[in-house]
Amino acid sequence: MAIITYRDAINQAMAEEIARDSDVFIMGEEVAQYKGAYKVTRGLLEKFGPERIIDAPISEAGFCGLGVGAAMMGLRPVVEFMFWSFCYVAFDQVINNAANIRYMSGGLINIPIVFRGPGNGGTNVGATHSHTPENFVANTPGLKVVCPSTPYDAKGLLKSAIRDNDPVFVMENTLLYGNQGEVPEDDYVIPLGVAEVKKEGSDISLVAHGRCAILCLEAAEVLATEHGINAEVVDLRSIRPLDEETILQSVKKTNRAVLVEENKPFCGVGSQICSIIQEKAFDYLDAPIKRVSSIDAPQIYSMPLEQEQIPNIERIIDTVLEIA
């Protein structure tokens, strides 16, 4: 298997789907000539030309609406946000229209659109450029949202997203773009709504998504070697649809859970999972469920402070030690 970066895995997924399906095209700010703000679309303009790789004006509301319209007419747009923070400019298109057209049309009109881009903090770009809106999206019936943590998952989930007939929001992470991992050269997809136990364990379940799943794997190693705690790491991969079964199975096995995410805590993804666990696995809990999330404040610009604001390995370990 080839070892490639998370960035290239996303690039491959799009290239393969554009080649496979003539309805697929890419649209976004600086995705064509500039090859993407984070060079994710590198080489695609040369390969597929300006009809399939389209540079959009700096107007999210405009090109997102264009994308939703194109999807209504049967195309499969892959719309890139330079940052997911910028989706707020296009909230009406992405959260309102994309989510509700199938329902409002009585099921006659599908919206097979993908919105993708990096949605993370920790890069010292300030409060308005560091949002993690997977909870907003997941809160909206009609929308799907995935947060891949590895190159393999990124490619498999993005391909599934492009082939899906509903709006799927793919939230990447600029800090993961350079991460390498094994990715098959063959065509493969990872179904939406299927979590993965990235590390088996017996003492506590660490449930996370995106980069936090990687942090959990690193924390699990420290927990094992320094504290004798065998943690299980559940990588959600999809936030919605959510793989409840895998979460519940893990908690029933370990009797303890720490939910880790980069969202701000209030109404974060962890709140929902917490509710599910206490409702469906109450009698299996040997300790309160704990959450590790970003500290509840606008994203701090100071780099050292921001590193403390977003989840880190130390905070995960400390939280585990409170209940394990």
Add this chain to the structure above:
Amino acid sequence: MANIIEMPKLSDTMTDGTVVSWLKKEGDVVESGDILAEIETDKATQELECFDEGTILKIYVQASGKAPCGHPLCAIGEKGEDPPKVEEPVAKPEAEKENKGQEEAKAIQAKAKSKTTKSPPAKNPVQAVNSKQRSFASPLARKIADEKGIPLEAIKGSGPSGRIVQADVIAASQAGIKGIPAASVPLEEKITPVSTIREVIARRLLESKTQVPHFYLEKEVDASPLLKTRVALNEKLKKLGQSIKLTVNDYILKASAEALRTVPAMNSSWEGENIRQHGSVHLSFGVALEDGLVTPVIRDAEKKDLVTISREARELIDKARSKKLTPEEMSGSTFTVTNLGMYGINSFYGIINTPNAGILSVGGTFKKPIVDENDNIIIGNRMSVGISGDHRVVDGAVGALFLQALAENLENPAIMMV
């Protein structure tokens, strides 16, 4: 070099043994085949045979001393040789078993402790019960405590803020069940290794029940004459200064032996090609032990009078209870009697003790209204006797004749005196 004679493992379940007595002493010259000592196991007392030659240099475990299997009992070597030094035997089985259970709890506790940096260590998992106290417990701990019937108030929590967690409940259930009111002591799951005696019972009875076509007959007999005769005879024996006291069971054994003489077909065995009708009645009877059941045999019972049968039965029962029955005393039966009357059982059917053709099952004697020959309802003492027969050997009619003969004997005890 001196040879060490160790505590032998005389059965699968034996973990330790007691030296009942030494038949040789230090300095005695012994040779192969000599009996050195008597060893008592969980089942029987057996002789410790010598397989070496030489002089007993040293006895490590004195008479009535206990030692685990494999522990040195004595050293045999050249005269004048120094015996090897041996540590005192440590009687360990019970302590060991207890430890095993606790180790598990400790492991879980240790796990909890090693992971919990901020919680106080669990000291005594069980403390005085105070029903008004609110106990904080995890949902899992609550569920397990509920399953085990342990009140949460009796458990000290080792989790954060003193919360009771799973490990505490498990530790409490294993360590401190005594501190808990008897009413809430739960049934304990227990695993007992199958003993040799249990294994033999299981194998033989399964064989019988699956391979022998059983048929069942039952008859109620009037036990009044028997009860009267028994009281009278026992008074007479007492006057004669005899220590013997006849039991109902003795009468049943005697009556069975007599009935088999009347219906000898019942005293037969299936041998595949042939059916063997035995020339004498070797009457076996069930003796319940704590860990099973044995069936000692009264030989030539048809030739023995009631008092002899009673005496032999008593001896065999005593031997059975002290686990001293020899294999010979438990084999070669031609018919079996089993009696649950003393447990208040009305009637039942035994499983045939192969290669017998039948087993007699005897219930208790109960007062019942009965209709006498003048159509009056009177109080009767009734006893139910049943037979399970091997239909390959005998048919229902033979079984019925046997029960008839038996009933006649029991209802007219005097004829058994002839």
